[in-house]
Amino acid sequence: MREPLTIRRYQAGDWPSVWSILHHAFSTGDTYAFAPESTEAEVHNIWIEGPQATYVACSSDVGIFGTYILKPNQPGLGSHVCNCGYVVGPAARGKGIGAAMCEHSQNAARSLGFRSMQFNLVVSTNTGAVHLWQKLGFSIVGTLPGAFQHKVHGDVDAYVMFKHLAANRQLNQAPEPTASSGRGSS
């Protein structure tokens, strides 16, 4: 990737690339709870139809190499807290895409009126993601014992991570990649 990173709203034509990235990520069974055998229709529902907004990270020379979703974490009286999930394609790891998407999502969330962001199930063995979220201002506020059936390690703990979103950033300004890549969280 030599061209600048762009993070923008998902468009219907992006689906083949997004599905390819998600299918790979979910099938590994080490990061997301979504069933590894989820069908394309199920994943479309999870990633496109369900969330309030879906974004893609792309460049003009490489195309789409990451995607994230943004939605309220709870209805009504809990809807000021949002939830996001991020996936970076295998060829684009280690380039700060996860960090860039997380920074972008915080700005997007503020613009949509959210006041905090919560990740409900950060797999404890996914240490790269845990450290990245901590570096980006998230705290581990809870530990769920054995709550994730890891494909390799069996039942492992998962973390609940949380961040208050101060109203100090502008949207429409994709941050530059600043950290090693990470995937994870919903």
Next chain:
Amino acid sequence: MREPLTIRRYQAGDWPSVWSILHHAFSTGDTYAFAPESTEAEVHNIWIEGPQATYVACSSDVGIFGTYILKPNQPGLGSHVCNCGYVVGPAARGKGIGAAMCEHSQNAARSLGFRSMQFNLVVSTNTGAVHLWQKLGFSIVGTLPGAFQHKVHGDVDAYVMFKHLAANRQLNQAPEPTASSGRGSS
């Protein structure tokens, strides 16, 4: 209530009673995140169509005075952990109905193959429920800062509560009420 407490699966004819109980509980805005202004159709979707199972607590002389739902808390690799929500009607509080439903739900969950139970948003000011869940074996495993917009107190913390379900109880045996009532949790 003089007749014995029965806890059984929900049937379509129960809806008017269940809706009345839920409408009152949600509209108070102090326990559940569901929007206080939720419509009957929205609540039917939340309580009947969405969950894996819905139960009612009733007696032959009084009718239905409580209800709870049971569902996986996460998809796929997190689906061994279930989630429940309990509501007791205002006239039946303080009679141990919340405790009886929670005990029943743990047995129901074991029978359905769940290994743990998690409450995602126990409102911290709902101290009766927090203490009841602790008495019934749940631990506070996380604190979500300001995650609940309390109708009276404004933003208040919410707890994540968790319990491993040991395989030591039989279903189809409604426990007797044993503790002061409580509502809460999803």
